[in-house]
Amino acid sequence: MIGEPGQVLAGLDDEQQVVATSVHGPVVVLAGAGTGKTRAITHRMAYAVATGAHEARRSLAVTFxxxxxxxxxxxxxxxxxEGAQVRTFHGAALRQLRYFWPRLSGQTFPDVLPSKARLLAEAASKSGITTNAAVIRDLASDIEWSKVSELAARDLLTDPRAATRQWSMDLADVMKIYAAYDELKSARGFLDFEDVLLVTVGALQTRPDILDEVHSAYR
Known part of the structure; x- marks a missing residue:
């Protein structure tokens, strides 16, 4: 059972207490590694529950x-x-997407690829490009960066962000493998974890009913 608000703040330094007691509105904490950010954030959640500002069951924390x-x-x-949800960004998005998928598509939820490696190797072979396990790992990073930057394979030649990235191989080959990977993934009805994030964000941006429901679930 949660203690009194004063007990929740015990052991925090002055700056951490400022974070913990700022329970209304957004708060940005800028601090280096090992400075107690996680401690401040968890105490903020606990303080909000202890003071009645928020309900534990309507609290969601996300991390990497x-x-x-x-x-x-x-x-x-x-x-x-007790009852607060703590998930990774991908885990939180996947949970929301599974819940709203019938409303978004009316179809069975697709399988999520646990790893890109096998499909990337097949895409490279289909593109006539020789790879090995290390190259596939680096290619996965290239594609993950591209997708979270909202860049399709065809965009990589013209987008200025792509021009400054150090690619795992010749950019033309990355583009071929990326395009082949997306084709294979779509043909087999898979999503990868970047798709999960992007589709969830897209649903929140384009469906006010879904956005309102998420807002009403978490405070």
Whole structure:
């Protein structure tokens, strides 16, 4: 069970207390690694619950890695916060997309690729380009960067952001493999994790009903 608000703040330094007690509106915390950002954020969530500003079950924390999400869950439990959701960005997006998919497409939710490696190797072979495991790993990074930058294969020659990137191989070959990868993925009805993020964002941007439902679920 969560303690009194003052107990939640115990052990925080002055700057962390400012973060923890700022429970209304957006807050940006700029600090280096190891400075206590996660501690401040989890205490902010706990303080909001302890003061009645937010309900635990309507709280969602997102982070980059599964390890960081697990750490946040442990810290919230130690603070007595039960019912809050802590997920990676991809995990949170996947959960939302699965829920709204029938409304978006009316079809069965597609399989999500656990790894790009096999399909990328097939795409490279189809494009007549020799690769190995290390090259495939670097190609996956290239494609992930391109997709989160909202660049299709055809955009890589003209977009100024692509001109400054150090590619894993000749850009023309990256473009061929990227295009072949997307064709194979679409033909087989797969999504990759970047698709999950992009489709979820697209749904939130173009469907006010879905955006309103998400807003009403989390505070």
């Amino acid at each position: 890695t599964t390890r960081a999400a697990g750490e946040m869950r442990v810290r919230l439990r130690e603070l007595g916060v």
